[in-house]
Amino acid sequence: xxxxxxxxxxxxxxxxxxxxxxxxxxxxxxxxxxxxxxxxxxxxxxxxxxxxxxxxxxxxxxxxxxxxxxxxxxxxxxxxxxxxxxxxxxxxxxxxxxxxxxxxxxxxxxxxxxxxxxxxxxxxxxxxxxxxxxxxxxxxxxxxxxxxxxxxxxxxxxxxxxxxxxxxxxxxxxxxxxxxxxxxxxxxxxxxxxxxxxxxxxxxxxxxxxxxxxxxxxxxxxxxxxxxxxxxxxxxxxxxxxxxxxxxxxxxxxxxxxxxxxxxxxxxxxxxxxxxxxxxxxxxxxxxxxxxxxxxxxxxxxxxxxxxxxxxxxxxxxxxxxxxxxxxxxxxxxxxxxxxxxxxxxxxxxxxxxxxxxxxxxxxxxxxxxxxxxxxx
Numbered sequence: 437x438x439x440x441x442x443x444x445x446x447x448x449x450x451x452x453x454x455x456x457x458x459x460x461x462x463x464x465x466x467x468x469x470x471x472x473x474x475x476x477x478x479x480x481x482x483x484x485x486x487x488x489x490x491x492x493x494x495x496x497x498x499x500x501x502x503x504x505x506x507x508x509x510x511x512x513x514x515x516x517x518x519x520x521x522x523x524x525x526x527x528x529x530x531x532x533x534x535x536x537x538x539x540x541x542x543x544x545x546x547x548x549x550x551x552x553x554x555x556x557x558x559x560x561x562x563x564x565x566x567x568x569x570x571x572x573x574x575x576x577x578x579x580x581x582x583x584x585x586x587x588x589x590x591x592x593x594x595x596x597x598x599x600x601x602x603x604x605x606x607x608x609x610x611x612x613x614x615x616x617x618x619x620x621x622x623x624x625x626x627x628x629x630x631x632x633x634x635x636x637x638x639x640x641x642x643x644x645x646x647x648x649x650x651x652x653x654x655x656x657x658x659x660x661x662x663x664x665x666x667x668x669x670x671x672x673x674x675x676x677x678x679x680x681x682x683x684x685x686x687x688x689x690x691x692x693x694x695x696x697x698x699x700x701x702x703x704x705x706x707x708x709x710x711x712x713x714x715x716x717x718x719x720x721x722x723x724x725x726x727x728x729x730x731x732x733x734x735x736x737x738x739x740x741x742x743x744x745x746x747x748x749x750x751x752x753x754x755x756x757x758x759x760x761x762x763x764x765x766x767x768x769x770x771x772x773x774x775x776x777x778x779x780x781x782x783x784x785x786x787x788x789x790x791x792x793x794x795x796x797x798x799x800x801x802x803x804x805x806x807x808x809x810x811x812x813x
Contacts, residue, residue, distance in 0.1 A: 443578050444477030444507075445536040448623045454509075456631035460518045468518040470631070471510035472528065480578050480619070481532035483509035486810045488648060490523045490636060495644055504532070518633075523641065525630040527810040533578060535620035542613055555620065566610050570603045575618040577603040582611035626810060648809075653716055654764055654774055655781050655809045657697060661720070661762055662779040664692045670759035673737065674744060674751060676721050677704020683745045707751055717767050722760035723775070724793040732794045735760060761795045774807070775799075781807040 454472040461468065470487065485502030488495060498521075502511040509528055537553050541561060549561045553575070560571040568580060577598065582590045582605075590609040597604045665679065672678040680698035684690050698704060700715040703722060712719075725734040737754040744751045764774040773784045775795045782804040796802045 442478065443480040443533065443536055443617055443619075445534045446475065446477070446479060446532050446623060447534075448625055450475050451530055451623070451625050451627055454627060454629075456524070456629045458518065458631070458633060460633075461516045466515055467512040468515055469510045469512045470518070470524055471508055472627075472629075474507040474509065477507050479504060479507060479532050481530065481622070484529040484531075484810065485509075485511045485526065486528075486808055487511055487524055487526040488644065489518075489521045490525075490640060490644055491520050492522065492636065492640070494640060496521050504530075522634045522636045523630075523632045525645070526628075528627045528629065529810045530623060530625050530627065532623045533576060533619035533621075534623050536578065537575070537618045537620065539616040539618065540613070544612065553618075559618070561614065561616070563611060566607045568605050568607065568611060568614060570616065571601055572603065572618060573601050575620050576622075578617040578619050579615075580605045581615045582607045582609075583613040583615075584609055585612045587613070626812075651772075651783075651807065652809050652811070654718060655807055656811055657716070657720065658762065658764060658774060658776045658781050659779065659811065661693055661697070662776050665762070666690075666692070671756040672744070673753045673755055674707045675701045675703025676762060677701040677708055677710075678744070681708045681746045683747075687745070689747060707753075708746070714767050717771065718764040718774075719767070720762070720764050723763045723795045726761075726797040727794045728797040763793070763795060765793070775804065783807050
């Protein structure tokens with residue numbers, strides 16, 4: 437039998453008064469965790485954690501799994517992993533459904549019911565044998581439960597379909613009573629936290645926070661590039677600067693990225709003639725190719741040339757057969773390198789000369805680690 441679903445509405449203000457708690461090497465527990473308890477209830481949504489752990493040696497790198505479970509937002513680690521951690525700080529990004537409406541249809545004297553909600557909007561609930569169809573606008577369907585003539589809950593298929601404001605759910609019997617939960621809004625809120633198991637030298641804390649904010653700037657630039665990057669420009673042999681200088685279909689410059697970012701691209705400097713200069717101590721550009729099993733392979737190009745237009749005329753060049761990866765190469769080798777892959781940002785902590793302009797064919801199980809930071813609301 438499917439678990440019965442019933443969710444609780446939440447006031448945004450309550451998220452501003454949460455307390456961070458630690459659970460370390462608790463008897464009978466397989467995991468350590470850092471968590472926040474929301475007001476008692478069951479919530480539909482997510483809690484995305486950005487968490488940084490410190491001890492006397494600096495930042496502690498641990499793999500943790502964050503989630504919202506019931507009324508607890510938590511990030512879990514291996515048992516005893518937090519014993520050596522002195523301090524945790526970061527952000528939690530909450531996305532929680534609220535404005536919840538409960539709708540009960542006690543009987544189907546007709547196979548279609550029209551229900552008026554608290555905001556005077558209406559939904560239509562239709563029974564077609566063992567299938568329930570709900571037409572709702574401006575509301576998200578959270579749960580659908582059905583009951584037979586004796587009041588027993590009817591098992592449902594795990595899959596429900598939502599398309600064009602229509603939600604469909606199939607049951608293993610003919611429903612005589614239906615309970616619905618709908619949400620009219622969603623809370624989106626970021627909570628900042630700082631919590632200590634034991635005191636730590638302030639110099640360590642300040643340095644770590646400064647390093648993270650510097651990384652957040654690079655992260656933000658890359659994420660914005662990923663958000664505005666037209667797919668056809670990812671194969672441009674003229675570099676990342678194409679996103680600023682090349683013309684669109686209206687014969688106007690794209691201006692998809694900041695000029696300062698564009699002028700940090702070494703590839704574009706060769707074609708557009710600007711003076712190359714780093715941006716925030718990084719060169720933002722396209723990788724030369726991919727690496728696999730220690731072998732670097734330059735991107736292949738098409739046989740025929742493409743004509744690219746910009747303010748000063750035309751440039752003919754052979755475009756890449758596949759998409760190039762956006763990278764951020766540091767001015768100093770002791771700084772990390774970054775790569776943008778499907779709008780996810782990855783960091784390579786120790787930069788070797790051979791890595792400088794190549795990225796893994798697959799980032800899975802490599803020295804590249806995903807950067808998980810939360811940007812401002």
